[in-house]
Amino acid sequence: MAGNANPFESLQSQIDEAATHLDIGDDVLERLKYPERVLETNLSIERDDGSLARFKAFRSQFNGDRGPYKGGIRYHPSVTRDEVKALSGWMVYKCAVVDIPYGGGKGGIVIDPAAYSDSELERVTRAFAAELRPFIGEDRDIPAPDVNTGQREMNWIKDTYELLENTTEPGVITGKALDSGGSEGRVEATGRSTMLTAREAFEYLGTDMEEATVAVQGYGNAGWIAANLLEDLGASIVAVSDSSGAIYAADGLDTRAVKDFKNETGSVSGYVDAEEEFSNDDLLTLDVDLVVPAALENAIDEALARDVEADVIVEAANGPITPKADAVLTDRDVHVFPDILANAGGVTVSYFEWVQNRQRFYWSEERVNDELETVIVDAFDALTDTYEEHDLENFRTAAYVVAIQRVVDAFEESGTFP
Ligand code: NAD
Numbered sequence: 001m002a003g004n005a006n007p008f009e010s011l012q013s014q015i016d017e018a019a020t021h022l023d024i025g026d027d028v029l030e031r032l033k034y035p036e037r038v039l040e041t042n043l044s045i046e047r048d049d050g051s052l053a054r055f056k057a058f059r060s061q062f063n064g065d066r067g068p069y070k071g072g073i074r075y076h077p078s079v080t081r082d083e084v085k086a087l088s089g090w091m092v093y094k095c096a097v098v099d100i101p102y103g104g105g106k107g108g109i110v111i112d113p114a115a116y117s118d119s120e121l122e123r124v125t126r127a128f129a130a131e132l133r134p135f136i137g138e139d140r141d142i143p144a145p146d147v148n149t150g151q152r153e154m155n156w157i158k159d160t161y162e163l164l165e166n167t168t169e170p171g172v173i174t175g176k177a178l179d180s181g182g183s184e185g186r187v188e189a190t191g192r193s194t195m196l197t198a199r200e201a202f203e204y205l206g207t208d209m210e211e212a213t214v215a216v217q218g219y220g221n222a223g224w225i226a227a228n229l230l231e232d233l234g235a236s237i238v239a240v241s242d243s244s245g246a247i248y249a250a251d252g253l254d255t256r257a258v259k260d261f262k263n264e265t266g267s268v269s270g271y272v273d274a275e276e277e278f279s280n281d282d283l284l285t286l287d288v289d290l291v292v293p294a295a296l297e298n299a300i301d302e303a304l305a306r307d308v309e310a311d312v313i314v315e316a317a318n319g320p321i322t323p324k325a326d327a328v329l330t331d332r333d334v335h336v337f338p339d340i341l342a343n344a345g346g347v348t349v350s351y352f353e354w355v356q357n358r359q360r361f362y363w364s365e366e367r368v369n370d371e372l373e374t375v376i377v378d379a380f381d382a383l384t385d386t387y388e389e390h391d392l393e394n395f396r397t398a399a400y401v402v403a404i405q406r407v408v409d410a411f412e413e414s415g416t417f418p
Pocket of ligand 1: 343347
């Protein structure tokens with residue numbers, strides 16, 4: 001990854017930038033830049049060899065003006081309080097831009113999950129769930145998966161919560177396995193909203209998706225599904241990558257075959273039908289119509305942004321472009337469609353999961369995908385209307401203008417207590 005911007009400072013500068021286009025008092029703006037509360041806790045568990053291990057963990061509840069706090073829990077050695085705070089803030093604006101009735105939250109444990117056994121990870125997860133119990137609930141704060149967590153961890157958290165509360169409340173957490181109250185379409189939802197955003201963007205800009213060349217950085221859940229669905233729209237996926245490096249084929253890669261290869265070997269590197277292999281930075285600066293960053297934060301910094309050749313970037317990852325890089329891309333007329341819209345499919349289908357849990361009535365995959373398409377297309381239209389109406393310099397600012405206005409409206413309609 002190229003840049004090392006502090007993610008909390010990135011979030012705050014994005015809010016400041018958008019606020020210059022809105023009629024918001026400084027006092028109200030300040031409120032939007034800091035979390036309402038952050039839980040910091042130390043989890044102790046017994047390791048398999050009988051010794052004790054301790055882990056720092058956080059849950060940030062950034063803003064609840066529009067509904068319960070919502071956001072994932074990540075397990076990573078580099079989790080910090082500032083990162084969790086920033087990610088919880090982005091969730092507020094992501095939920096607002098797609099107009100689902102949630103605020104924003106995020107959690108994390110400072111842990112390298114690869115260094116622990118499954119039963120140790122279960123004990124850490126259940127210890128965290130016990131600490132979180134007073135703060136979460138289907139009307140309070142609804143966690144979800146993030147980096148290095150998935151259905152298994154969500155099921156453990158749900159089970160611990162339900163045991164301690166002596167209830168059944170599947171909507172306390174989303175991203176669960178289907179048999180534990182998960183939703184059809186959840187696993188594909190982030191890649192699907194990335195594809196829908198790219199499709200709408202190309203239509204808006206008058207570019208033909210069937211003639212388009214695409215490079216995708218990161219071939220995990222979000223990246224592979226986005227690549228696959230874009231290929232289904234007729235685009236040519238000429239390059240994809242993962243942490244091992246990038247592969248390229250001028251006439252397009254077969255995204256399913258690359259996925260099978262990665263499943264077998266653990267990486268995309270070495271894929272037999274690739275014509276060339278190069279670095280991730282080379283992939284991000286390829287002369288293609290569309291780049292989809294779908295790996296980690298800060299993938300494109302100021303220096304790399306000067307070499308970007310694509311006309312359009314659709315952000316599947318959270319925060320893949322630093323604020324300085326964003327300014328360079330705006331100056332160079334590269335159209336960036338932001339993460340808070342493009343990867344909002346994950347939280348939108350989490351919302352559908354929560355709705356289904358509360359109704360105890362489950363939808364078909366077709367219905368989930370149709371409802372998701374409606375949400376993303378409506379959000380895209382609101383964003384481009386605002387972009388034109390305020391004559392804004394880029395689509396990210398338009399997304400924040402839409403989202404901040406919605407949060408401020410909810411706050412002002414409710415008033416202040418005490
Ligand atoms: P994942 O772990 O499934 O995949 C990540 C991929 O990125 C892997 O292929 C990995 O090899 C690759 N990668 C890691 N470091 C890299 C590097 N330096 N260069 C190139 N590739 C690298 O994760 P995911 O769920 O696909 O998430 C990817 C991004 O999308 C993250 O920023 C995440 O926050 C965001 N996101 C995911 C979801 C979701 O529902 N999965 C929802 C919203 C946002």
